[in-house]
Structures are given as C-alpha cells and as structure tokens.
Amino acid sequence: MRVAEMNREALEAFAADCKKQYEAFQAQGLKLDMSRGKPSPKQLDLTNGITNCLSEDDYKAENGLDCRNYGCLDGLPEAKAFFAPMLGVKPEDVIVCGNSSLNIMYWAMSLAMTNGVMGSKPWGKYDKVKVLCPVPGYDRHFAVSEFLGMELVNVPMKEDGPDMDIVEKLVAEDDTIKAIWCVPMYSNPGGVVYSDAVVKRFAALKPKAKDFRIFWDNAYCVHHLVDNPPVQANLLEEAKKAGNEDICYMFASTSKITHPGSGIAVIAASQNNLAYLKKALGFSTIGYDKMNQLRHLRFFGGKFENLVEHMKKHKALIAPKFQIVESTLEQELADLDIANWSNPQGGYFISFNQKGCAKRIVSLCKEAGVVLTGAGASFPHGVDPEDENIRISPTFPTEEELQKAMDVFVCAAKLAAAEQALAK
Amino acid sequence: MRVAEMNREALEAFAADCKKQYEAFQAQGLKLDMSRGKPSPKQLDLTNGITNCLSEDDYKAENGLDCRNYGCLDGLPEAKAFFAPMLGVKPEDVIVCGNSSLNIMYWAMSLAMTNGVMGSKPWGKYDKVKVLCPVPGYDRHFAVSEFLGMELVNVPMKEDGPDMDIVEKLVAEDDTIKAIWCVPMYSNPGGVVYSDAVVKRFAALKPKAKDFRIFWDNAYCVHHLVDNPPVQANLLEEAKKAGNEDICYMFASTSKITHPGSGIAVIAASQNNLAYLKKALGFSTIGYDKMNQLRHLRFFGGKFENLVEHMKKHKALIAPKFQIVESTLEQELADLDIANWSNPQGGYFISFNQKGCAKRIVSLCKEAGVVLTGAGASFPHGVDPEDENIRISPTFPTEEELQKAMDVFVCAAKLAAAEQALAK
Numbered sequence: 001m002r003v004a005e006m007n008r009e010a011l012e013a014f015a016a017d018c019k020k021q022y023e024a025f026q027a028q029g030l031k032l033d034m035s036r037g038k039p040s041p042k043q044l045d046l047t048n049g050i051t052n053c054l055s056e057d058d059y060k061a062e063n064g065l066d067c068r069n070y071g072c073l074d075g076l077p078e079a080k081a082f083f084a085p086m087l088g089v090k091p092e093d094v095i096v097c098g099n100s101s102l103n104i105m106y107w108a109m110s111l112a113m114t115n116g117v118m119g120s121k122p123w124g125k126y127d128k129v130k131v132l133c134p135v136p137g138y139d140r141h142f143a144v145s146e147f148l149g150m151e152l153v154n155v156p157m158k159e160d161g162p163d164m165d166i167v168e169k170l171v172a173e174d175d176t177i178k179a180i181w182c183v184p185m186y187s188n189p190g191g192v193v194y195s196d197a198v199v200k201r202f203a204a205l206k207p208k209a210k211d212f213r214i215f216w217d218n219a220y221c222v223h224h225l226v227d228n229p230p231v232q233a234n235l236l237e238e239a240k241k242a243g244n245e246d247i248c249y250m251f252a253s254t255s256k257i258t259h260p261g262s263g264i265a266v267i268a269a270s271q272n273n274l275a276y277l278k279k280a281l282g283f284s285t286i287g288y289d290k291m292n293q294l295r296h297l298r299f300f301g302g303k304f305e306n307l308v309e310h311m312k313k314h315k316a317l318i319a320p321k322f323q324i325v326e327s328t329l330e331q332e333l334a335d336l337d338i339a340n341w342s343n344p345q346g347g348y349f350i351s352f353n354q355k356g357c358a359k360r361i362v363s364l365c366k367e368a369g370v371v372l373t374g375a376g377a378s379f380p381h382g383v384d385p386e387d388e389n390i391r392i393s394p395t396f397p398t399e400e401e402l403q404k405a406m407d408v409f410v411c412a413a414k415l416a417a418a419e420q421a422l423a424k
Numbered sequence: 425m426r427v428a429e430m431n432r433e434a435l436e437a438f439a440a441d442c443k444k445q446y447e448a449f450q451a452q453g454l455k456l457d458m459s460r461g462k463p464s465p466k467q468l469d470l471t472n473g474i475t476n477c478l479s480e481d482d483y484k485a486e487n488g489l490d491c492r493n494y495g496c497l498d499g500l501p502e503a504k505a506f507f508a509p510m511l512g513v514k515p516e517d518v519i520v521c522g523n524s525s526l527n528i529m530y531w532a533m534s535l536a537m538t539n540g541v542m543g544s545k546p547w548g549k550y551d552k553v554k555v556l557c558p559v560p561g562y563d564r565h566f567a568v569s570e571f572l573g574m575e576l577v578n579v580p581m582k583e584d585g586p587d588m589d590i591v592e593k594l595v596a597e598d599d600t601i602k603a604i605w606c607v608p609m610y611s612n613p614g615g616v617v618y619s620d621a622v623v624k625r626f627a628a629l630k631p632k633a634k635d636f637r638i639f640w641d642n643a644y645c646v647h648h649l650v651d652n653p654p655v656q657a658n659l660l661e662e663a664k665k666a667g668n669e670d671i672c673y674m675f676a677s678t679s680k681i682t683h684p685g686s687g688i689a690v691i692a693a694s695q696n697n698l699a700y701l702k703k704a705l706g707f708s709t710i711g712y713d714k715m716n717q718l719r720h721l722r723f724f725g726g727k728f729e730n731l732v733e734h735m736k737k738h739k740a741l742i743a744p745k746f747q748i749v750e751s752t753l754e755q756e757l758a759d760l761d762i763a764n765w766s767n768p769q770g771g772y773f774i775s776f777n778q779k780g781c782a783k784r785i786v787s788l789c790k791e792a793g794v795v796l797t798g799a800g801a802s803f804p805h806g807v808d809p810e811d812e813n814i815r816i817s818p819t820f821p822t823e824e825e826l827q828k829a830m831d832v833f834v835c836a837a838k839l840a841a842a843e844q845a846l847a848k
C-alpha cells in the first residue's frame with residue numbers, strides 16, 4: 001500500500017511497526033560502514049600478484065630507459081599505449097601520472113588558478129570564477145573547486161547526463177564560468193551514462209570564456225556491472241571533429257582496478273593542452289613512479305584486453321552486492337511509493353532519493369550502527385535543496401554485512417516516511 | 425705559473441698548447457653527460473632488493489590498516505617514525521608523501537599562492553610576492569617560484585650559509601618577501617653546510633610578512649662523503665625554542681637513497697602548519713602510495729640506522745668520483761690561479777668558479793662532447809652576474825668516463841682563461 005494512501009490509523013500502526021523493528025536493530029549493536037566507494041579486501045586480493053610481479057633485474061623500459069632513475073616526465077611510452085584505449089585516445093594524447101587521479105585533477109585546476117590554461121590569464125586573477133557542478137555529483141570534485149575559491153553552480157542531472165540546455169545557456173552567457181565537473185560513465189552517485197547526444201553537445205560547447213575546460217573524470221569507464229555494457233562516444237574525438245579539441249581534460253585511474261593506494265592515474269587532452277600541461281608539470285616533478293608503471297604493465301602482460309578481463313572478476317564480486325541493495329529496496333519500498341533509486345549498469349554507487357527524508361534516514365542509520373555517506377554530500381557545500389539524496393556504496397562490506405545494513409536502511413526509510421506523513 | 429703573471433708571449437704559447445689539446449679531444453668524438461645530479465646504475469643496484477621485498481600477503485600496517493586500499497592521508501605511523509630521525513623531528517611532525525619532494529615543495533608553494541599559509545590571505549592576491557634565492561642555488565627551486573609568478577631576489581651565499589645580515593634586513597623591511605629557498609646541508613651546488621649560527625638566525629627570523637615561510641629542502645641530509653660528517657642544529661627544534669615554530673617547512677626524500685623514480689618524500693613542520701597542510705592535502709589526494717611506504721620499511725628493516733648504513737655504500741661508490749674531480753682540478757688548475765672550487769663533505773655537486781668564463785667553458789665542453797649543466801643554471805632566470813659558476817655533477821658517469829670528462833673540462837677552463845687574458 002502506498003504511504004500516501006494510508007489514513008491516520010494505518011499510518012500510526014505503520015509507524016509503530018517500523019519503530020519496533022528499528023529498536024530491535026538498535027539493540028543489536030551493529031557496526032557497519034557503507035560510507036565510501038572502497039573496493040572490498042576480496043577485490044584487492046584479485047591484484048595481489050602485482051606486488052612482486054617485477055623481478056630485481058626488471059627495471060628497463062622497452063626503449064632501454066632505466067625506470068629506477070629520474071626522468072621520463074610524461075610516462076613510459078608503453079604505459080601510454082597501454083592506457084590509451086581506456087580513455088579511447090591515442091598514446092600520444094596521454095600523460096601517465098602517479099597514484100591518484102584526484103591529485104592530477106586538483107593539480108590541473110590549481111594550475112589554472114595560478115597560471116591559466118595554455119598560457120591564458122590565471123583564473124585566480126579574476127574577481128570571480130565559477131564552476132558548473134552537475135548534481136547530485138562527486139563531493140570531492142566540488143570540494144576541490146570550493147577550496148580553490150571558485151563559486152559552485154548547480155546544474156541538474158537528467159537521465160542522459162547534465163541538462164545540456166542549461167549548460168549551453170550558462171556557458172554562453174557568463175564568462176566567469178570556467179569549468180564543469182563531469183563523471184560521464186556511471187556517474188557518482190547517480191550511475192548515469194551520458195548519452196552520445198550529450199557527449200557531442202559537450203564536444204561542441206562554445207563557452208563565452210575561451211579558457212573554459214571540461215573536467216571529464218572517467219573514473220568508472222571500465223567498471224561495468226552488466227554483460228553488454230553501454231558504449232559511449234568519445235569526448236576528445238568528438239571535440240576534434242567539432243574543431244574544439246582544447247575544451248577538455250580527461251582523467252582516469254586504476255584505483256578501483258588494481259590497488260587504490262598504489263594505482264596509476266592518467267590524463268588525456270589535446271596536443272595544445274598537453275604541451276602546456278607537460279611544461280607546467282616539469283616545474284612540479286621530475287617524474288612519476290615508473291617502477292609502478294612497469295609493475296602495472298607486467299601484471300596485465302602489457303595488454304589492455306587483460307585489464308578488461310580483470311574487471312570481470314571485480315564484477316563477479318560486486319554485482320551480487322548491487323543485487324542485494326536493489327532487491328531489498330524493491331521488496332521493501334516499492335509498494336510504499338516513498339522513494340526511487342538507480343539500478344546502475346556500472347560504477348560504484350546506487351543513488352537513492354526520498355524527498356525531505358535524507359538527513360533523517362542517515363541519522364537513523366547512524367544511531368543503529370550503519371554509517372552512510374553524509375546526506376547532502378553529493379551537492380555543493382553539502383546542501384541538498386530537497387534533502388532527498390543518499391549515496392549507497394555497496395562494495396566494501398561483505399554480502400552478509402550489506403544485507404544487514406540494507407535491512408536497517410529500508411527500516412529507517414520507512415520510519416522516516418511514516419514520521420513525515422504523520423507530521424503533515 | 426699564474427696566468428695573470430704570464431707575458432704576451434707566454435700567454436700565446438699557453439693558448440696554442442690548450443687549443444691543440446682541445447682539438448685532440450674534439451677529434452675523439454666523445455659523448456659524456458655530467459649535466460644532472462643523478463645516481464649511477466651501480467648506485468641504483470644497491471637498492472634492487474626493494475623491488476620484491478614485499479610478498480603478496482604483506483600489505484598490512486602495524487595498526488592493521490590495509491595498505492592496498494584508499495586512505496591514511498598523512499602516511500603510515502611506522503613510516504613517520506622511520507623518517508622522523510632523517511629530519512631530526514618527532515614522528516607526529518611528519519607527513520609521508522609520494523615519490524617526489526619537488527612535487528610537495530611545488531604543492532606547498534602553489535597552495536600558499538591559492539590559499540595562503542595557515543589560513544592567511546592567499547599570496548596570489550597580493551600585487552607582488554617575492555622569494556629570496558641564495559645564489560648559487562638549485563635551479564628547480566627558483567623555477568617553481570618564477571613559474572608561480574613570484575619575483576626572485578638573489579641573496580649571496582657565504583661559507584656558512586646565506587648572508588644572514590642581508591636576509592634579516594630584507595625580510596624585516598619588505599613584507600612582499602614571503603619565502604626563502606634553502607638547501608641547508610651540502611647545498612646545491614656549493615656544498616655549503618649551514619653553520620649552527622646560521623640555522624639559529626633562521627629559526628629566530630622575524631619577517632615583516634607574518635605569512636613568511638622558510639622552504640628548507642634537506643635533500644642531502646644523509647648524503648655524506650666523509651667519515652665524520654658535520655652535525656647541524658635542527659631548524660624546527662631551534663624555531664620551537666625561539667617561539668617561532670611556524671616559520672618553516674622542511675623537506676627530504678629518499679630519491680638519492682633508494683630509487684629516484686620510486687622513492688618517498690616527506691615534509692615536516694609545526695603542528696599548526698601540519699594541521700593546515702593536512703586539511704589542504706585532503707582536497708588533493710585520498711592518500712599517497714602506502715605499499716611503497718611499506719616497501720621502504722621492509723627494505724630497511726624498519727630501522728633508520730639501516731638507512732644510514734646503506735648511505736655508506738653510496739659513499740663508497742661516489743666519494744672516489746668526487747676525488748677524481750677535485751684532484752684533476754687541483755693538479756691542472758691550482759698553479760694557474762684562474763679558478764676556485766668546492767671540496768664538499770657531502771651532497772651531489774662540486775661548484776666551480778672562474779670569473780667571466782662559465783659560458784665559454786660550458787660551450788667548449790659541449791663542442792667536445794661533454795654536456796654540463798648550463799652556465800647560469802644556479803641563478804634565478806639563469807643569469808649569473810659574474811658568468812663564473814659551473815655545477816659539476818660527478819655521480820652518474822663511470823670513473824673512467826668522469827676522468828675523461830674532467831680532462832676535457834680542465835682543458836676548456838685553461839683555454840677560456842687564455843682567451844680571456846689575450847682579449848684584455
């Protein structure tokens with residue numbers, strides 16, 4: 001029965017029932033964490049072979065370069081070739097970096113603030129600099145821009161990506177808008193796959209600010225949960241076709257492919273952008289960890305196809321967890337018609353929406369020992385205007401823990417709905 | 425005989441003799457590189473065991489943390505404890521970072537530009553920001569500041585460190601001076617060890633700019649070439665005594681201890697500075713490579729004493745190279761009285777000075793197949809006002825190559841002196 005159709009008596013009975021269930025959970029002294037998109041230990045085990053896949057005398061790149069020593073600023077040539085298909089670009093379009101794509105995104109944006117893009121006026125020299133933030137989105141993206149003093153402007157997400165009518169209008173009118181954050185494949189948290197039409201509209205964007213950049217964080221580009229994953233138009237390729245190739249920086253990493261703490265991040269961009277980025281990079285490092293690049297190459301036998309196969313092992317471990325979340329939500333909440341949620345084809349998150357109840361649900365869960373990402377985290381400044389969105393991260397807990405956590409979650413969602421209805 | 429004492433006839437004979445020797449070198453088609461301070465392959469071999477000293481199931485920190493996964497922003501506790509004695513500080517004063525100290529120095533200075541220090545007004549918001557550059561000094565330091573838009577101000581080096589009378593006067597008078605670059609132990613390139621008196625004057629510095637920071641790059645703190653190396657007062661400790669502990673950031677790395685491409689960099693500072701730096705760091709990464717921290721801990725058995733012992737193996741390989749340079753200079757140039765040079769007790773460089781001849785010597789060497797660091801590189805903007813300084817980097821070539829390169833070098837130095845004297 002839909003909660004909206006319950007009369008006062010039915011609502012009170014429903015609330016009492018939820019409350020009783022909830023107190024039973026509280027009594028169990030649970031301690032479960034679904035707060036961040038972390039791979040589970042079993043997923044990490046898939047890559048343990050990387051730790052010692054290099055022998056003591058295996059330190060030469062294909063061109064004879066000694067990977068132990070300084071140098072090779074933009075990455076080993078074979079590492080560029082290995083990662084190029086991940087971003088759908090040519091090897092020469094790639095810089096192979098250190099262990100963190102967040103770090104190079106921060107660097108690229110901080111660099112724009114101090115030195116501009118491709119030699120333009122530094123963004124930090126303008127009175128006001130704005131960045132577009134598709135919401136709900138990735139909290140750490142928004143935090144980077146906020147920390148660097150940029151103004152965050154919400155843009156609503158639709159089912160096929162950010163609302164491009166709004167994006168196009170805003171960037172055409174306002175030259176203080178210098179950037180937009182995008183997670184084009186299995187967006188965090190909504191799981192949205194940007195449609196080819198959206199990718200092409202991004203590629204053809206004509207911002208008033210000539211120093212505008214799309215920060216295209218393709219964090220989940222190989223993180224499929226289905227057998228026949230969607231295929232997406234490539235932004236850099238489309239931008240080249242549109243004569244607009246300098247408009248984007250594209251990022252990816254192996255953080256959720258190998259070991260998050262010791263993976264490899266990459267950046268791809270036009271040759272003009274890369275020339276400037278490499279020059280700038282030369283001031284901030286003599287080179288990234290080439291032994292770790294070699295380690296990744298050896299672990300995957302130097303073939304990107306092997307990485308794609310490796311991702312199927314991750315899928316085998318995490319798809320059942322997404323299934324637990326989705327089926328629990330479906331079984332327990334669908335008939336009540338109080339919430340909606342994503343059923344993503346990939347990525348790390350399920351996005352859950354229940355209007356006016358997000359904070360209450362997160363708080364109820366916490367008091368019953370289940371830690372979720374903070375309500376509002378997916379919005380700039382942590383402010384969700386509808387207080388509706390919760391990001392569910394199912395990968396880290398075991399299936400047993402996850403089921404328990406979801407039992408608490410749906411109980412909290414029901415209780416919050418009942419309280420909300422009774423307060424009307 | 426001193427060149428200054430030669431009459432015209434003697435000079436012409438000397439010049440002709442140098443010229444003949446030089447042409448003989450040119451005919452040999454040499455190809456030797458002494459341009460950068462890179463460890464030799466034999467030095468890198470000393471650390472080959474680090475590559476596979478971790479087994480597949482060795483990924484837990486002492487506190488049980490899974491080093492393969494995300495997190496642990498400021499480094500493993502045992503890594504902090506391991507590196508603390510290198511910088512002469514307490515474990516809690518340390519952040520353990522990635523593979524490049526240049527990278528964290530760039531980050532710290534860039535951060536000051538975008539966000540200030542400890543929440544002060546961002547340096548980038550001032551019309552003018554200056555940095556003091558003790559000369560001769562490290563080209564990459566100066567380049568970082570120049571790239572970030574700072575004005576570089578030369579400060580002369582003396583035998584016991586930068587001229588502190590000038591430093592104290594400048595920072596007391598001019599609040600646009602926000603920083604100074606220092607290599608306190610075996611400075612690059614002069615090999616100067618700052619005296620305790622200089623360290624204490626730095627510790628007690630009272631700059632007009634309250635957001636002034638000393639960038640203390642202790643890159644060579646364990647890189648001794650003598651059996652009883654100098655012991656230096658500790659800047660942070662002295663600054664604490666002076667009630668001035670927020671004045672410095674201290675940096676070091678294992679780049680010339682283990683493998684330069686895949687080492688560990690560290691930063692140490694006061695608790696106030698660290699609190700701000702950690703907060704800021706949280707926007708730019710989720711954590712550095714903890715598996716590599718573990719790898720370093722295992723390789724050295726978790727004991728700093730073992731790192732100190734390891735440095736003796738480096739010394740055994742490179743001290744003879746410094747000997748080759750110094751004895752060749754002594755034998756071939758001392759009597760002529762045309763130049764002076766350092767005989768450092770540690771570090772990676774010999775600093776050579778011959779007034780008005782540096783560019784000519786570097787150019788002559790290049791034309792005879794010996795690549796040196798560019799003349800002027802040790803000065804801001806590459807401008808050596810006396811055109812006298814050349815940085816000699818003896819570590820990378822073999823002893824045989826180095827002797828050959830030095831034979832060319834002294835020949836070029838003599839020829840340049842002869843040309844200079846004849847042109848008068």
